[in-house]
Amino acid sequence: MKYVIIGAVAGGASTAARLRRLDEHAEIVIFEKGEYISYANCGLPYYIGDVIKDRNKLFVATAALFNQRFNIDVRTLTEVTNIDPTLKTVTAFNQITGKEYQESYDKLVLSPGAEPIRPPLPGISSEGIFTLRNVADTDYIKSFVGKKNVKKAVVVGAGFIGLEMAENLHDLGMDVSIIEMGNQILAPLDLPIAAIVQKHIRSKGVNLLLNSAVAAFEKIGSKLKVVLESGDDLEADLVILSIGVKPDTRLAIKAGLKLGTAKGIWVNEFMQTSEPHIYAVGDAIEFTNPITQQSMNTYLAGPANKQGRICANNIVLGNKHSYHGAINTAIVKVFDMTVATAGTASKHLVKAGINHQVSTTHSGSHAGYYPGAEQMSIQIAFSPEDGRLLSAQIAGFQGVDKRLDILSSVIQRKSTVFELTEFEHAYAPPYSSAKDPVNMAGFVAENIIQKRLKVFYWNQLNTISENDILLDVRSAEEYNSAHIDSAINIPVDSIRERMAELDKNKNIFIYCLAGLRGYLAQRMLSQNGFDKVLNLSGGYQLWETCTHEAEHSKKPEPLIKH
Numbered sequence: 001m002k003y004v005i006i007g008a009v010a011g012g013a014s015t016a017a018r019l020r021r022l023d024e025h026a027e028i029v030i031f032e033k034g035e036y037i038s039y040a041n042c043g044l045p046y047y048i049g050d051v052i053k054d055r056n057k058l059f060v061a062t063a064a065l066f067n068q069r070f071n072i073d074v075r076t077l078t079e080v081t082n083i084d085p086t087l088k089t090v091t092a093f094n095q096i097t098g099k100e101y102q103e104s105y106d107k108l109v110l111s112p113g114a115e116p117i118r119p120p121l122p123g124i125s126s127e128g129i130f131t132l133r134n135v136a137d138t139d140y141i142k143s144f145v146g147k148k149n150v151k152k153a154v155v156v157g158a159g160f161i162g163l164e165m166a167e168n169l170h171d172l173g174m175d176v177s178i179i180e181m182g183n184q185i186l187a188p189l190d191l192p193i194a195a196i197v198q199k200h201i202r203s204k205g206v207n208l209l210l211n212s213a214v215a216a217f218e219k220i221g222s223k224l225k226v227v228l229e230s231g232d233d234l235e236a237d238l239v240i241l242s243i244g245v246k247p248d249t250r251l252a253i254k255a256g257l258k259l260g261t262a263k264g265i266w267v268n269e270f271m272q273t274s275e276p277h278i279y280a281v282g283d284a285i286e287f288t289n290p291i292t293q294q295s296m297n298t299y300l301a302g303p304a305n306k307q308g309r310i311c312a313n314n315i316v317l318g319n320k321h322s323y324h325g326a327i328n329t330a331i332v333k334v335f336d337m338t339v340a341t342a343g344t345a346s347k348h349l350v351k352a353g354i355n356h357q358v359s360t361t362h363s364g365s366h367a368g369y370y371p372g373a374e375q376m377s378i379q380i381a382f383s384p385e386d387g388r389l390l391s392a393q394i395a396g397f398q399g400v401d402k403r404l405d406i407l408s409s410v411i412q413r414k415s416t417v418f419e420l421t422e423f424e425h426a427y428a429p430p431y432s433s434a435k436d437p438v439n440m441a442g443f444v445a446e447n448i449i450q451k452r453l454k455v456f457y458w459n460q461l462n463t464i465s466e467n468d469i470l471l472d473v474r475s476a477e478e479y480n481s482a483h484i485d486s487a488i489n490i491p492v493d494s495i496r497e498r499m500a501e502l503d504k505n506k507n508i509f510i511y512c513l514a515g516l517r518g519y520l521a522q523r524m525l526s527q528n529g530f531d532k533v534l535n536l537s538g539g540y541q542l543w544e545t546c547t548h549e550a551e552h553s554k555k556p557e558p559l560i561k562h
Helices: 009-022 041-048 063-070 136-149 160-171 192-202 250-254 302-317 346-351 399-412 417-421 437-449 457-461 477-481 496-501 518-526 539-550
Strands: 002-006 027-032 059-061 073-078 079-083 089-094 100-104 107-110 114-116 129-131 152-158 175-179 207-209 216-222 223-228 234-238 238-241 245-247 278-280 285-288 330-334 337-343 357-364 375-382 389-396 470-471 508-512 533-536
Touching: 002 009, 009 027, 009 063, 009 302, 027 079, 041 136, 041 160, 041 437, 059 223, 063 073, 063 129, 063 175, 073 250, 079 250, 129 136, 129 278, 136 238, 136 496, 152 160, 160 238, 160 330, 192 207, 192 330, 192 337, 192 346, 192 375, 192 539, 216 539, 234 533, 278 302, 285 357, 330 399, 337 399, 346 375, 346 389, 346 437, 357 437, 357 496, 357 539, 389 399, 399 417, 399 437, 417 437, 508 518, 508 539
Parallel strands: 002 027, 002 107, 027 073, 107 278, 129 238, 152 175, 152 238, 175 207, 470 508, 508 533
Antiparallel strands: 079 089, 089 100, 114 245, 216 223, 223 234, 330 337, 337 389, 357 375, 375 389
């Protein structure tokens, strides 16, 4: 049996290694158009920023290792230019010798990955403008920064790689600007969690421009001028294009393989394309989202590696191992903060027509009495009918990763927020609290489902009329320091004695700093004949952050409707 794999790195390399472990006697050939077969793509920004100083540590495995340990014929700097599914051959071009030849196969695996989006803007090919996708890109950027006196950098795009590059360039001492076409950073997030991180980015002195698009680049001497569609411009010594990527489907199209609605290579549950003897994995494929049931792409190393293992199992053992899709669990360090997400954001659930409820809680990373506790904000979306957890987003400093992993597991297993209320975590004061932030998120969601808690959101304050009551239940000192316009103040500890001041016939919208005191006030009132009481999800602090960040956005955030 002869297996040919086109493209290495995460998906292709993991497929090849698993194939060998399952079939010692097969002939395995990997074609890789680049110089390197397996490297830490996610570590590239940190090498540029000198966090990772040894370039060799970026390489997970070399071609020589694959050949010696796995007996795999690795052909780097060789690009496959054509596939003939009928003859079961590929046409390969050796970039060193200039020789073109054909190679036969019994089973073929496509792992071509994705390619950076480079819009046809004037001046986009000017010196000093880079994309970051592979080791060669990294070397070019690293060399440019080392040789030039780079003082100003512009990052176009505020996705995961864009933010990582902004941080690393800032840490190298550069004046950094981020240009983002959307109204927030990190498209997989909902605006409230994104707003928390945006506020942190601005606190670092980074110029974050939202709802801004690049119209052109101009080279003026040794400098670059980044011209925006608004007519404004920025000066730069270095530009990083991080606009996004798209599936590399060129070979698949030439071979007549079916593409899906998300413009990726269509595969079935066994990673098999429309040609039964051709499989595909990684960034180039699309699959059904397990939450929305819509077709989607994902550009993450974790799913690509898992797909490679499943693909190899099915090639050698027969189509028995199903791939159940990815919920796009992802995490990124943004300066001192960490932000993570899993599942489908509320805004995308709305577009998919999926009924859901949203809740935001703020908790300490560990016990407040133990030094160093820092706040983390957790937003979850869940079904109000059965409590199924649909998404989780966290912004914080310590312990974000372990909480997100817990929530990701619940989402992936299609379990509910009720599980969160009883999740048994490892507890000691340096690590958590007796009621972990995950538990707290579950408690609040459970209260919402059981209608013990009714919530409204930061962007729904404009629905409050003059006939309604906006009630601030924080202390008088907090209220006098800052409050929402038209709010009256009755501290939570005075609610029982001052209920007569409130009209039971009016809608009462309560808020406190984070949500807990508002919930307590709501419970008091609701059990004393007040049945039109709502509590502000995420509290005053989330409202203040979102409102401040919304001022930087020209397009208002749509109201959440459930």
